[in-house]
Amino acid sequence: MSMPTQVPARRANLRRPPFWSVAALVALGLAASIAWGWRPLARLAYVADRAVNIRLTAWDLRHWPKVENAAFRVYYPPGEADVARTVLGIATHALPFEEQNLDEFPRHQLLVVVYPTEAALDQAVGEPPDLANIGYDYDGVIDILSPKAWLGSGPEALAAFRKDGPVPHELGHALLDLKADQNYPHWFNEGVAQYEDYRVTGYQWITPTNSLRGPLYSMAQLSNATFYSLPDQSRAYREGLALVEYLEGIKGHHAFLAFLHALQDDVPFNQALSQVYHFSSPDALFHAWLRTLGRRPSTTESPQPNIRPSSSTALSPF
Secondary structure, three states, X not given: OOOOOXXXXXOOOOOOOOHHHHHHHHHHHHHXXXXXXXXXXXXXXXXXXXXXXXXXXXXXXXXXXXEEOOOEEEEOOOOOHHHHHHHHHHHHHHHHHXXXXXXXXXXXXXXXXXXXXXXXXXXHHOOOOOOOOOEEEEOOEEEEEOHHHOOOOOHHHHHHHHHHOOHHHHHHHXXXXXXXXXXXXXXXXXXXXXHHHHHHHOOOOOOOOOOOOOOOOOOOOOOOOOHHHOOOHHHHHHHHHHHHHHHHHHOOHHHHHHHHHHHXXXXXXXXXXXXXXXXXXXXXXXXXXXXXXXXXXXXXXXXXXXXXXXXXXXXXXX
């Protein structure tokens, strides 16, 4: 299973409403952003863009069937009603925990779109085909590949989707995005999403090449410039998860929430890291975490099998 990543480009293939309507939505988004408090210009623009994209997506898909409740609206194409109901159930189950854990409580329905094929999903979000992704969270909208495209049909496939599917992961992305408006690096974004997924479902993405006792990427390699282009994405993701779990553990959840609140208040990520955790830089965080493993980045080991933990009480470094 390929873990989902955030898409770096706008969805571009769906029809748009008239220009005047787009302009009105932009103005609406800006007004809403200003009403929420002062933000630096780039962040203000991002918040406005996200608000507009949510509304444009609802416009694009206004003729699609949907299932919804107070928290979510799930759009789906013909033949995917059972999947949409399953997605709604998974998201609704995961939401209260993730809201509490990230101290973020959305004030609007979260939009989710189910796609029947990988090609349709990639085309909708403007990504190249054949990336083997099963979910995206981008610009306020969660996109999910139907399990029929990668697990098959029937009750067993839906059960596996509930256990290993991307919905809690993408929900973690969506809530963190609403919390801090992308004021964080990619490794942290993916680490938080995996942490939320793990605590809800018990799932960890473990492969023969991503053991934390094996070769590791450096913090420089985990930077935004290269994170999503690293050849072993499972290793990059697992390091992101381990670093987030380390932050959760060293001073407790109250400190992690203080860190998230600092990001929410526009404190730059590195400054918030210093302010809350007293790490002078991400490199200092990385090396402190390495010391807990009792190893150096060049250490290697024989591959381990793909395993799934039996409980969600603690994360294993192995």
